[in-house]
Amino acid sequence: MNLETYLTSTSGKPDEKDTSTRQIIDTDILKEVGDITRKLEKTRDILHSAGDIIVGNTPNELVHEGRMYRLLHYRPMVSKTAKTPILVVYALINRSYILDLQPDKSWIRNLLSQGFDIYLIDWKTPTQLDKYVSFDDYVNNYIDTCVDFVRRKSSVDKITLHGYCMGATMSVIYSTLHLHCDKVRNLATIAPVIDSDKDTTVLANFSRYLEANKLFNSLGNLPSEQLYALYSTLKPFKQGVNKYFNLVENIDNDAFVQNFLRVEKWLYDTPPIAGETFRQWIIDIYQKNLLVANEMKIANEIIDLSKIKIPVLNIVAEEDHLVSPQCSASLNDAVSSLDKRLMRFHTGHVGLIASSYSQNNVLPKVGQWIKARSQ
Amino acid sequence: MVIEDEVTSNSDISNDNANAVHDNIESRFIQEQIAKVFSIWSDISKLPTVGPSFAYSQNSRSDLKELVEFGKSFLELQIHLSEYCMQINNTYVQALAKASEKAPKQYNSREDFEKYRKVAIDVFEDAFTGLYDSKEFASLYGLLQSNQFDLLMHLQKLNENNLKALNLPTRSDMDDMSKDIHELKKTVHDLIRKIEVLKINESGNLPY
Numbered sequence: 115m116n117l118e119t120y121l122t123s124t125s126g127k128p129d130e131k132d133t134s135t136r137q138i139i140d141t142d143i144l145k146e147v148g149d150i151t152r153k154l155e156k157t158r159d160i161l162h163s164a165g166d167i168i169v170g171n172t173p174n175e176l177v178h179e180g181r182m183y184r185l186l187h188y189r190p191m192v193s194k195t196a197k198t199p200i201l202v203v204y205a206l207i208n209r210s211y212i213l214d215l216q217p218d219k220s221w222i223r224n225l226l227s228q229g230f231d232i233y234l235i236d237w238k239t240p241t242q243l244d245k246y247v248s249f250d251d252y253v254n255n256y257i258d259t260c261v262d263f264v265r266r267k268s269s270v271d272k273i274t275l276h277g278y279c280m281g282a283t284m285s286v287i288y289s290t291l292h293l294h295c296d297k298v299r300n301l302a303t304i305a306p307v308i309d310s311d312k313d314t315t316v317l318a319n320f321s322r323y324l325e326a327n328k329l330f331n332s333l334g335n336l337p338s339e340q341l342y343a344l345y346s347t348l349k350p351f352k353q354g355v356n357k358y359f360n361l362v363e364n365i366d367n368d369a370f371v372q373n374f375l376r377v378e379k380w381l382y383d384t385p386p387i388a389g390e391t392f393r394q395w396i397i398d399i400y401q402k403n404l405l406v407a408n409e410m411k412i413a414n415e416i417i418d419l420s421k422i423k424i425p426v427l428n429i430v431a432e433e434d435h436l437v438s439p440q441c442s443a444s445l446n447d448a449v450s451s452l453d454k455r456l457m458r459f460h461t462g463h464v465g466l467i468a469s470s471y472s473q474n475n476v477l478p479k480v481g482q483w484i485k486a487r488s489q
Numbered sequence: 490m491v492i493e494d495e496v497t498s499n500s501d502i503s504n505d506n507a508n509a510v511h512d513n514i515e516s517r518f519i520q521e522q523i524a525k526v527f528s529i530w531s532d533i534s535k536l537p538t539v540g541p542s543f544a545y546s547q548n549s550r551s552d553l554k555e556l557v558e559f560g561k562s563f564l565e566l567q568i569h570l571s572e573y574c575m576q577i578n579n580t581y582v583q584a585l586a587k588a589s590e591k592a593p594k595q596y597n598s599r600e601d602f603e604k605y606r607k608v609a610i611d612v613f614e615d616a617f618t619g620l621y622d623s624k625e626f627a628s629l630y631g632l633l634q635s636n637q638f639d640l641l642m643h644l645q646k647l648n649e650n651n652l653k654a655l656n657l658p659t660r661s662d663m664d665d666m667s668k669d670i671h672e673l674k675k676t677v678h679d680l681i682r683k684i685e686v687l688k689i690n691e692s693g694n695l696p697y
Contacts, residue, residue, distance in 0.1 A: 246671040316621045323631030328638040351614040
């Protein structure tokens with residue numbers, strides 16, 4: 115029985131003196147209940163028939179590929195682009211399409227529209243055969259190969275290296291170890307993990323007590339399920355539960371629903387992390403905090419952040435619950451660059467790169483900074 | 490009342506007796522099973538130490554040791570798991586009590602429900618984030634994971650022994666191969682890099 119039929123069938127049966135008042139209240143409540151039920155049904159139908167969710171549709175070309183990475187080159191959106199190309203280094207956590215989630219919230223598309231030539235390293239999924247792939251491989255092999263490829267393709271001697279989260283940390287390490295090659299003109303980082311002692315997030319707390327050697331010996335790579343378990347501890351109610359209430363409330367708003375589905379797809383698209391890389395990430399960076407102390411080693415080379423003298427832009431989110439802003443901000447104290455800038459924004463880890471806020475407040479400033487230091 | 494009490498207490502006594510008998514049977518059964526398992530292992534270990542049975546007889550003792558270690562890890566896991574559940578449950582109960590305190594006396598409109606939903610979510614968020622932020626919980630979570638890694642390693646060791654006995658490649662063999670392939674790839678990459686540098690030096694071209 116639908117709500118209208120129900121109301122018609124009950125409206126002609128007055129039996130008390132305050133019937134009319136009660137009927138008004140009952141009618142309002144019943145309408146509310148009916149509406150909630152309808153929305154729940156619609157939510158169920160939408161979630162069950164979500165199908166393929168389109169993400170990352172800014173036109174691009176696969177220009178180079180290795181076992182562990184794909185190098186994408188985005189089609190320029192303006193006729194004249196800055197000569198210095200930007201190489202975006204994505205994190206090893208989840209997928210790179212968060213930087214190009216949808217046209218009006220795409221980090222990549224925005225930079226293209228500002229006249230930059232953009233390349234992106236899209237990491238592939240490691241298998242158990244890749245458990246020995248280490249930071250050394252990521253930094254000295256994959257990133258270095260991509261940097262050289264971009265320099266060759268764009269006929270330039272230097273590029274702007276632009277990393278996000280773990281990719282930002284790897285960009286910092288690369289810039290330090292390959293300083294003598296002079297391949298990086300500018301370093302622009304988004305939420306890098308630098309000084310883990312200052313990281314007050316739940317993620318950092320759990321990382322300090324994780325037996326990374328045992329994980330490596332028993333499981334090899336870090337499996338996706340381990341990451342999902344960790345994600346469930348991050349803002350478990352404000353994001354974990356509340357987002358579904360919000361979805362039901364906004365189920366008639368198609369734009370909201372599509373955005374929800376895209377973000378949800380990204381959240382549950384988590385590849386494993388190569389075992390050796392994860393072991394070093396946890397032990398050297400989170401447990402021993404060697405990076406900021408200039409004591410971390412890759413392939414027997416010490417990573418001395420104070421050697422960085424190129425222009426550095428460090429972008430942090432004040433409400434970041436994955437990497438504390440103060441943990442990222444330490445980069446500016448650690449490097450010796452005279453031209454260095456710390457930009458703080460009132461948003462979260464993902465909001466910093468994939469939101470209307472970032473389109474309006476973050477990207478114009480980032481673009482301006484990079485443009486002023488590009489050829 | 491007195492009669493009722495007596496009846497109840499008599500019934501308790503007979504229940505206790507029944508339970509005691511049941512426990513006794515259960516414990517005898519378990520003892521018998523353990524004895525049987527040891528006897529089987531003992532028989533396996535007496536297999537000839539020459540010929541195809543050699544590996545089985547050799548492995549039987551280390552398998553038994555591995556099973557005992559597995560049992561120990563499993564016990565530790567149970568202890569940590571119950572502590573983990575207790576902490577989660579306590580946090581939930583405390584949050585529920587706090588949320589109930591803040592609940593409105595009457596719900597007159599949809600807004601009342603909305604307001605309370607926000608309050609309840611805040612209360613639960615604070616309680617659980619507080620728990621996950623604590624060193625005690627993180628350390629317990631670390632131990633819980635560590636126990637699971639231990640269990641996996643014991644199972645892997647048992648499988649490793651059996652695969653060895655069957656002359657099949659083991660996980661360690663595969664790991665060694667992965668490591669070798671990885672090292673080889675690295676060497677090839679470094680060599681290609683060196684060749685590129687040599688070519689650049691010879692031609693005098695810029696590296697791009």
